[in-house]
Amino acid sequence: MLPEWIYQNCPEVSVGDREAAIARQAQLTKPTGALGRLEQLAIELAGLQATGQPRAAWVPIIIFAGDHGIVAQGVSAYPQAVTIAMMANFASGGAAISVLARELGSSLEVVDAGTLAEAQMAGIVTDKPRSGTRDFSVEAALTPKELAFAFEAGQRAVTRAALDRPDLLIFGEMGIGNTTTSAAIAASLLGVSAGEIAGSGTGVDAVGRAHKARVIDAAIARHGVTGASVEKILCAVGGLEIAAISGAIIAAAQRRIPVLIDGFIVSVAALAAARLNPSCQPFLLPSHQSAEQGHRLVLRALNVQPLISLDLRLGEGSGAAIALPLVRSACALHNGMATFAQANVPDRPS
Secondary structure (H helix, E strand, C coil): CCCHHHHCCCCCCCHHHHHHHHHHHHHECCCCCCCCHHHHHHHHHHHHHCCCCCCCCCCCEEEEEECCHHHHHCCCCCCCHHHHHHHHHHHHCCCHHHHHHHHHCCCEEEEEEECCCCCCCCCCEECCCCCCCCCCCCCCCCCHHHHHHHHHHHHHHHHHHHCCCCCCEEEEEECCCHHHHHHHHHHHHHCCCHHHCCCCCCCCCHHHHHHHHHHHHHHHHHHCCCCCCHHHHHHHHCCHHHHHHHHHHHHHHHCCCCEEECCHHHHHHHHHHHHHCHHHHHHEEECECCCCCCHHHHHHHHCCCCCECCCCCCCCCHHHHHHHHHHHHHHHHHHHCCEHHHHCCCCCCC
16 A cells, blocks of 8 residues: 555664774763763664764754644634645744754654645745645545655655764654644554543643544444554545655655654554554653653554753644754764773773
8 A cells, every 4th residue: 555665674773883882881971870861872874874973963853744634623722724824934943843843953854745735835845745644533634646745745845954964864744634644543553542641732622632532442342453554544534744754754764864753643643653653652752741642652663762851832834843952962962972091081990
């Protein structure tokens, strides 16, 4: 169903560079483990990037946008027109991720992977098989051909970004209704009820969350996708921007580019990617745990521990962007600190 490239193995972690990074950390002028998870982060990056000098200097940000037919069931606090308006806001520099990209010195590309926009928008890359998904409460959200197109849109975005040799990539999303779609995908992949996954999204109250969960559970039962293949789940209840992110994650990992994973929606896309191609798993670096209640379960399924927890639930790649300075600090400390021998500082007794 999906293109063959999706299943091709990603490069293996460089064991030699990882071991060299471990050895260097043991020689730096600090007590062993004193920098906590920053030490492990630098070690992981050294192995992933296959280098003795892990880097996080050039980190492009790519936002994938899409609309969702399930919004017709009243699952969002905002109207669907917000998706297109926010794409324009990204392009004009007024969105949170636009501000963060400027602060970080990162480029920002916005891809219309499936919004309802009928015409090309200034500053937006249009790469979509259709405008919005179908309402998955009454029919499958996507056809196999549309799903494959979305994965390849993600690959194309990574191909563009790779021209500038990025150290890491950050993927974000925008799409009214996409927390409902992500919750449906996660519930199907994890085999849990929607009540355990569905959160506030754009700000719905407890009654709204309960309604969202009922809609999701009914759709999952209708399509019979609990524990089904990733491809079947994504066709039944998926989203175009979510599928594009899954494709982008696999394509990045295949190029040995680690991905700093954002919040709930991007983490669900990462879970789908890892289920499709387990060799991309090491390249997933979790940035934060969001306020969305299902995010913790998805992170646990990915077997990763986020760097920060600030009760964020904006999306857009904003949590990953906020965590990026920590990654840069980890690299700077690893590469720039003196060893005991260089500083002529007595080491620990052997």
